[in-house]
Amino acid sequence: MSSESVVSPDPERLAGLVFELASQLHIERTQRIALEIALARSGALDLQRVEGLAGDAELRRRSAAELDQSMAKLMRVLKEHADQRRPLPIEAEPARRGH
Numbered sequence: 001m002s003s004e005s006v007v008s009p010d011p012e013r014l015a016g017l018v019f020e021l022a023s024q025l026h027i028e029r030t031q032r033i034a035l036e037i038a039l040a041r042s043g044a045l046d047l048q049r050v051e052g053l054a055g056d057a058e059l060r061r062r063s064a065a066e067l068d069q070s071m072a073k074l075m076r077v078l079k080e081h082a083d084q085r086r087p088l089p090i091e092a093e094p095a096r097r098g099h
Contacts, residue, residue: 009078
């Protein structure tokens with residue numbers, strides 16, 4: 001994804017995106033902490049082992065793939081066109097390649 005693909009986002013749309021991201025981050029963080037606490041209390045999770053996975057290749061690969069997906073969705077919000085009948089650039093690209 002190139003930086004020139006987002007020329008000058010609408011400030012209102014950008015502010016909305018920031019607040020949406022902050023909300024999603026808070027929800028995800030709260031759910032993760034609750035899950036960690038519940039699993040640790042039940043003895044099903046060793047938090048030190050989880051922290052030790054930081055360098056695990058599979059974790060890094062999956063995390064990178066999910067980050068790419070999330071970023072594509074976020075960039076879509078910034079690049080949306082007001083005419084909902086027109087495909088967004090990321091939706092139109094596979095059609096141009098014949099997929």
